[in-house]
Amino acid sequence: MAIADMLEKVKNQDGFIAALDQSGGSTPKALRLYGISEDEYQGDNEMFDLVHQMRTRIITSDVFNGERILGAILFENTLDREIAGLNSSAYLWQKKNVVPFLKVDKGLLAEENGVQLMKDIPDLAGLLDKANAQQVFGTKMRSVIKLANEQGIRALVEQQFSIGKEILAKGLTPIIEPEVDIHSPEKAAAENLLKAALLAQLDALPGDKPVMLKLTLPESDDFYRECIEHPKVLKVVALSGGYTRAEANEKVQANHGMIASFSRALTEGLSQKQTDQDFKAALDNAIESIFQASKT
Template sequence: MDQKQFDRIHTGKGFIAALDQSGGSTPKALLQYGIDTNKYHSDEEMFYLVHLMRTRIIKSPAFNSDSILGAILFENTLYRTIDDEPTADYLWNQKGVVPFLKVDQGLAGPENGVQLMKPITGLDNLLEQATQKHVFGTKMRSVILEANPQGIKAIVAQQFEVGKQIFAAGLIPILEPEVNIQSADKEASEALLKQEILDHLAVLDPQVKVMLKLSIPTRDDFYKDLMENEHVVRVVALSGGYSQKEANERLARNHGLIASFSRALSQGLTAWQTDAEFNRALADSIQAIYNASIT
């Protein structure tokens, strides 16, 4: 583990850019970017186009270590290059941005009010590949749909079980048990979730470190005690479907919580903008998200 990268993620001012749209979410990301499904005819063409989008974002002068601490990549991106340099290396060497990798393989069907992660096949091999590609940490998402104690217990247990495997491989895991922002009992889900997380943190081996990626809580500063836990490197927030403006307003009220936005980061960017228009729109987004992240 790179100590300089660890210190940057642990104490740096800024936020984490989520550039990890997967096979299921890539068509939506491309559509938001102005590229309709009739513009590509295979997964390979789709992934090529989304890599061009990500490359344009990463290479923009607005995308730099003054505001951005890290970036989460999709596995397909890990094996692609930017200016003939592996993407993870380009992020760190050229931009000073710490690379993370999405490792989950999607969600299982709803059960007990949650969607667990599907079993992650070949995880050990993927973690070895990530280490060889100089990745610092990982991210994996599951979803809480309602305040079901049994389901939330299962979702947190799964996140920590896989997280410990990832840490043992030399990487810092971002645990992401997302609470759906449309949930009718979102605040109750958050209370159950926080207690389960605290219970698991309390029995971790002393050396184990994790990050948490959580929905912006209903009650401001609700996750303050998680941020102060000795096992927690950083608590970051997903935008969860909020507009960038609303996500930033909610985030700014949660002191110490920083962004890890995807859709909210790329909002307003299109393939048809000139470079000057694109860079200006991205700079405005990054500045707004940064401002909300340093409260």
């Protein structure tokens, strides 16, 4: 069964998760970094067509496959589209042996108590049913911590786990992503509060189904070891969070058992204007460096 095979792969194979899930707000920046300026398209439809072309070029490349890449996180718009005549999630798993995940959050609320909680997710149940129908393995949802505010961080982690339980109940594996802003003046203190809140929620998690965590690379090496070793955690993955790929790789390497789940750091150096040969070489170099960093 596909889901059992996906679980086995994520649990036991070396590799990392490609985050290809930029949505409405972050897509113009992703396209700009890829060499497509905002005056080259009009409206959301053209913008999403262009970003799908970018993702298709990445995913269909010979060097993008399940040998080094465990999974890929998709935006709902990508899930609704096809790659080479197959549904995007089916193409990832059937042709590339890469486990599909779906970003389910709808963005962030304004900052309050030093954090940005997630906006409501209308018809989450319907979205999860769609994910199941397309043999998606798991989901991802992001909220952001700006300051070491205990009340705010506790509320943020509670929100993540509350929605996470709904996702588990649908048979999907949630990636819980409480990002700590790398520019926070209280980053280390915020990480202390976050780890305590995460462990409390993990200890109280009912049932035997694990979750995944996606965390900012911490100030202290191996800081999240208790989370990595927790019986309710399938995998702890790291976001690049604004670090360059070189910086992010170095930090992943220093955090044993943590693997990369990079977005911008993965596509760094890729350009629409590259020849296919140059694009493939740049992507191969990026994948190999992230793969090696994630093996520690």
